[in-house]
Amino acid sequence: MGEIKWMQDRVYGLMVHYLSHIMPKEGEKRQSWDEMTATFPIQQFCDAVADSGAGWVIFPLGQNTGYYCSENAVLEQYWPGKCSQRDLMLELAEALSERDIKLIVYLPSEVDAAPEEERKALGWEQDSHDKSVFMERYMGIIRYWSQKFGKLVSGWWFDGCYNAGEKTFTRTHSWDNTRFDYLRWQMAARDGNPDAVIAMCPGAEDMRYVFRDQDYLAGEANTLNHLNEGPLIDGMQWHCLVWLDCFWMHGKEPGEIVPPRFSDQEVTDFALQCQQQKGAITWNVGIYEDGVMAEKTLEQIREVKKNIENSRITG
Template sequence: MQDQRYRWGVMTHYLSDWQARDHKLEMTVELWNKLVNGFDVEAMAKRLNSVGAGHYQISIGQNSGYYLSPNAAYDRVVGNNPSKCSHRDLVADLYEPLSRHDIKLMVYLPSGAPAQDKSAVTALEWANGPHVNKNFQRKWQQIIEEWSHRWGQKVTGWWFDGCYFANTMYRGADAPNFASFAAAARAGNSASCIAFNPGVLYRFLSVTPEEDFTAGEIDKPELAAIRRAEKGQVDGTQLHMLSFLGEKWGSGAPRFTAEQVVSFTGNLLNAGGSVTWDVPVELDGTIRDVFLDQLAAINKAFPREARS
């Protein structure tokens, strides 16, 4: 992410429960596969290219237990029948249209089990809170490793959510720990960049030498404080912010003016950092024009350099 051609990008949360909530749907395995099959990857790539985005980050899944890519390790451990992992590998299918526009592909995944799927929580042996969770982590790393091998060099970055109990779960000398967690994500691409999210903080910090960029989750970017950053890095890690343009993550109307979005972005870019903006999407993956206009304003203020 240090390459200046990829200074800022876009994220979308394409999650079964969020789509069901926003569109008043009753989610089923059949419907989830229909929705994932209907996600227009070509249109997404064209829209991102039109606004000069350098990277695109998509959620693999979150709390519902539905995921937008197959994973045999997950199905073997959890035992869902039918599987809640989609038949289509949406991540893999995004790669080709994005790569034609030199847009890097990144993925989002929580560091814990899907809380709404109680059978999955039990099978994965997950306990929420400051617990060691060694059995869970071993299983979760197997699942991550399979996805990493599946995608190989198509995926260039991972953003892991919910690393709230780093001292308890990840900082031990013996695996599973931060090192084994990172190794699982890099199994298919040793050059993948990784961030571990400790939660919403209004200053940027790195939580482990195993990560390459700060997770930087900030819900109020106007309060973001860039401290102790030098040449775009914080404690040896790439400075990065992830925030959202809608009223909340993945939904709502724009909460900022285009001028504000440009200003918030510029604060990071001018310090040598990078930014990812989350925007809502429709059932087919469409980003509404009102958000594209804000992204285009960023590109006008900070034009993307020539693409190789």
């Protein structure tokens, strides 16, 4: 597909790991997944995104917890009762669209770390290498969501696209990227929107493409040391996803999310360099059980917004 103009123009987006086990700001965690999603403050969340200057949001449909935030009839056939009663993702997509903010949905490309019941239901362990049973079922699940969301979803970010033998945290080490038929993933994810862009992530600090045909670099990073240092394969879009406060999610214990770990100047400099090189950034921001993002981190991103706007005026 080549460069993605809307990513370049908007410069940065936000990601949150809103999952069933994230913690509250204070008090004990008590809410079930349905209680959490039922009270998620969509308008407040979208207002905060808009105020931050973010051009897109990466939001998880689910990630190895056994719970998903959007109805899916195909998933229900295999593993019933795991989709939230409220279709949070659909409502979020509609609210972001009203504000002209793009939505990229997040899903793992595997369920190796998911509950045993889910692994069995989706056929993950029925074949050790090519994962053909899992792929057949998972493609149907992705296609259902893609058809439902249509053009409300502008992209997909698939995690876990790595060779398991290289990762010490996997349960088994017999599967690798030969399990992918990328065209099938592309067809399923784009069934509802042929213009949706796709990234597949080979792991943290690995700034490589998994497939030549994917649209943008997943770019999962732990630092601000990564910049586009030259032309990419077929001119595909350079992109970096980096966490600013808690390590991806607020999942250890209740309490206030830690402050941003980089200075405003460091984050601004990185954003401006990426902008100059036609790159794109997604800032991962901590989020509480009640759906409220870390305010100190949002303050920093608003400062970056101001600095980028000033650079455009003076530049």
